[in-house]
Amino acid sequence: MKLGTIMVALVAAVFVGSALSAFAEDKAKAEAKKGVAKRLYKDRQEFVGTIVCVGCELEKRGAHAQCTLHAKHAQGLLARDGTLWTFIDNTRGHHLIKQKKLLGKPIKVVGWKFPKTQYIEAWSYYVKKGDKWVHWDYCKICGFEPGEFKGTDKCPGCAEDGEDEEEGK
Ligand SMILES: [Zn+2]
Numbered sequence: 001m002k003l004g005t006i007m008v009a010l011v012a013a014v015f016v017g018s019a020l021s022a023f024a025e026d027k028a029k030a031e032a033k034k035g036v037a038k039r040l041y042k043d044r045q046e047f048v049g050t051i052v053c054v055g056c057e058l059e060k061r062g063a064h065a066q067c068t069l070h071a072k073h074a075q076g077l078l079a080r081d082g083t084l085w086t087f088i089d090n091t092r093g094h095h096l097i098k099q100k101k102l103l104g105k106p107i108k109v110v111g112w113k114f115p116k117t118q119y120i121e122a123w124s125y126y127v128k129k130g131d132k133w134v135h136w137d138y139c140k141i142c143g144f145e146p147g148e149f150k151g152t153d154k155c156p157g158c159a160e161d162g163e164d165e166e167e168g169k
């Protein structure tokens with residue numbers, strides 16, 4: 001091959017290479033702009049386990065968790081397979097993290113998980129009563145209550161009160 005031909009080939013290779021990386025960059029930018037789609041109601045899953053203190057559980061696994069210092073025994077879910085899940089601390093998750101009555105209880109949490117994380121975004125949960133799972137749903141006025149509120153955040157009573165207000169009664 002003549003030197004000239006080699007030079008042309010090299011220049012062409014560099015050009016194609018930079019064009020390709022620019023293309024990849026554009027694609028990444030476009031994806032970042034688009035963002036990841038929000039979780040869908042229908043994609044909720046069930047997580048069965050026991051409510052435990054995350055820090056105290058980690059202490060058992062060798063951590064120096066200092067559970068009383070900052071975390072104040074914030075609760076998570078110990079799944080049957082030994083996976084320790086943390087709850088996203090939103091209005092629904094906060095209840096699971098803080099409600100001491102749930103500590104040590106077998107529970108079935110309905111919610112979402114996200115790639116490469118061990119966080120659950122909780123939606124509702126079931127607590128075992130006898131050998132039955134009782135569903136608890138979230139009402140933004142009452143907090144968690146037994147029942148199914150059909151994807152809304154109000155129990156039937158509060159939903160009715162809301163209707164009354166809307167009608168100006
Ligand atoms: Zn603890």
Ligand SMILES: [Zn+2]
Pocket residue numbers: 139140141142143154155156157158159
């Ligand atoms: Zn209510």
